[in-house]
Amino acid sequence: MDHVSEQLNGTYLTFGGHVELNSYRFLYFVIMFAIYICIICGNSIILFLIWVKKNLHEPMYMFIAALLLNSLLFSTNVYPKLLIDFLSDQQTVSYPLCNFQSFMYYSLCGSELFLLAAMSYDRYLCICKPLQYPVQMKKRTVIILLVSAWLLPACQLVPSVFLTSSLNICTLTLKAIYCNNSVSQIYCMKSRATYIIYGMFIFINTTLLPMLFIIFTYVKIFIVSFQSSVNFRKKALQTCSPHLLVLISFSCFYSYDIIIARLEVDLHKTVSFIMSLQVILYHPLLNPIIYGLKLKKISQHLQGLFSHGKLIVCVRINVC
Template sequence: LYLTFSFMEQMHDEFNVTYITFGGHVELEKYKFLYFAIMFTAYILILCSNSTIVCLIWIKKSLHEPMYVFIAALLLNSVVFSTNIYPKLLMDFLSERQITTHSLCRFQGIIYYSLTGSEFFLLASMAYDRYVSISKPLQYHTIMRKTTVTVLLVLAWLLPACQLVPSAVFSNNSQICSFTLNGIFCNNAISKLYCATPKTYYLMYGVFILFNTVFLPLLFIMFTYTKIFIICYRSCREVRKKAAQTCLPHLLVLISFTCLCSYDIIIARLEIDLSQNTRFIMTLQVVLYHPLFNPIVYGLKMKEISQHLRRLFCHRVLCVKTDVGSAVISFVIQVQRPDFSTV
């Protein structure tokens, strides 16, 4: 009887799963293989480029500095962010129906916004690191100890996730009135699917999370970089050059990421009407542009990282050329060697 009851309960839960349809795709039947090829190539490039720099920082002892540790954490954050979106998105491109369960959709949305908040906290930590390096160079290693860096990294990943837990608990028992999500993955557009009662809660709690995970880190970053610019203005040319080399990549990443996040905040949250094509293109830019932009900026603009990358790739190319040359020489020697067995 117990087994029968358990089986019936399991079947009941299985048949009561709530499915959500992604309604943001544009002409998927016509261009699904093109979409898949572009996004699959982008995903491989994101994994390879970000992982290469992370491994380089891990291997090279000269890069075991707080600034490079924060860069590695930022790139690792991009890899996890992309892995949260791309596998499901690639499967949807080749599937007949673009659906997901309500629980998986909530999980994807929580990871999406948790990692987005972590990005801002990591950028704030990097701004603080640059401020200490430029304003207090003699006390830098005393202030930015290994313990300090570890605490900043843990807080950057834990604080946004902890703030999203109440929203996840509340939405678990919320009633859904619509089952079509106007997007290609789960973001805050899921709040539009719930009935009238939770919408006010989502708006108020969304503003609370937005203030804590976006506005506060941005204000802190603006404050620290303002102090850095004042110090550089009053300092010598060498200090200004050092600040430009280390702070410019962080500012470029911050500006690009803030601009992309503003789409998600303004368009999706404020329910501004856009054509489906425009919304689709803007959504792809959010998941495509920034994870590829980070390794390009830090790989080209950070002097130490770019030098190590050049050495790495030059060494690989030299090894390949040496192997090919050795094989060609061996082949020529074997061809020109006389065969005395026929004499």
């Protein structure tokens, strides 16, 4: 491809992954806008409950709150720009903004796995070592785990900023609808060895190691649970199943996003478009639903919140 000679700060990239945008732009906008509002409302309501209800001020719920906040940040990193593009005549983004979106995208994805690992550690201590739990899972420990979950993935991605700054751009068209791993395909690289090695380093540290740790903790939890009473098993399943559902949901779409881009698989444009939307759709939307329905304390507070709201509405319109 021809070398692009524009200065990087003045370079605009075009999103080439949209399908039938001229025909369905308003339909895309309405659907994705409604989903974004649902994501904001669903995550914010449970965040609010965890903030105001004292019996939810426990490590497990603090990690859930962090996970929901992470989902909000992840969605806000992608949805506003995507919604603007649906209504725009040209789907473009400045090179620095695209790099920032890509950086935040993978930083928050890494944070998601680190938070899930912290949650699995919390459940492991609670179920397998209940006597040590109050000592080891103090407020300070929770804060350290939360800060580490957000800082470590971001810090590991910082070298990518310097790595890409030395590369030339060969094409201004991204085979995507937002900035993710597809950004790597716009650079002129005689050899991708350095890039691949660095990518593997990030993958091992932010994906593989947290996943192995999560698997280890849940294997230990299952062993202890099956050696215990039926009631203990039910209680362990009740607290662990939401985390496992979230982990499975996130892992499926995150794996697709990494594997397809790294292997540079040439998918049909429509398939790529649908999968790109699903990556940013299901996980942030399902998180509050899973935790709201599966965790008894949150479910009870949600019922109370909506019952109270219904009562206020009834009184105001003089129905009750």
